[in-house]
Amino acid sequence: MDDDQSAEETAFVVEEVSSIVKESLEAVIGRNPYEHKRVNQWMSSVVEQCLGQLSKLGKPFKYIVTCIIMQKNGAGLQSASSCFWDNTTDGSCTVRWENKHLYCIVSVFGLAI
């Protein structure tokens, strides 16, 4: 039965995932400036929307979605990730998004079950 499943259905497709992430960022944050009171709610919405869309893809994956929202202030940020997994089935995708007032980095890690 496993042989019948095509590779596309069980692979981590980066384009799909990145378009899901970009859409939810545009929808939730859009052009808004950094507002301290709202950023918590934005973060939850972005991440939950992404996770909802990812689970709708119906692939046999466990997902981890992380989001960093930072005000544009001239400060620097470096980020790295290191993963111990199965390179043939698992994948990750990082989307760096910015508007005039803030930066947003969303990383999605997909691990095959």
Place this chain on the structure above:
Amino acid sequence: MSDLAKEKAARLLKKRGSLSSLGSHEVRAKETFAKTKDSISTVSYMEEPGHHDDIPRPAVQMENTYQLSPARRFPVLTVKDILKDVLTSYLQEEKYEPELCRQMTKTISEVVKARVKDLMIPRYKIIVIISIGQIRDQNMRMGSRCLWDETHDNFSSHTFKNSSLFATATVYGVYFE
């Protein structure tokens, strides 16, 4: 063309997400760049899984273990101690500098991954994420959500701060069924 776009993105964003490229076989990071009226986005990812034409490997047939849950669970507190230890030892006296911190994030993530692997927790996949940022009166929020099995999977995280930089380290442990 893609190099120019990459440089422009790096200058505009003033920070980089870096993917660890140390490993036994070659993994290549790719980036694509897009610009709409109000926002700029960059996507980066490792070379697509499953398309390893240069390293043909026979499909691994796994035997059924009849095991429903892990023998040993993910040791959250032990991992938190590892993170505390590594972050303080590497960053105690450092000041934020872009090049140094870029290298530091990659190094620290590899070191943490190696130490967690040494714990020898069978059937767990490990993801380590390190972020080092400059302190400059800016506000920032980091969050994550996971779609996984609550009973078996877990994570551990730690934050370190000194006068010029802050660092967060998060380790996710996911059970491979």
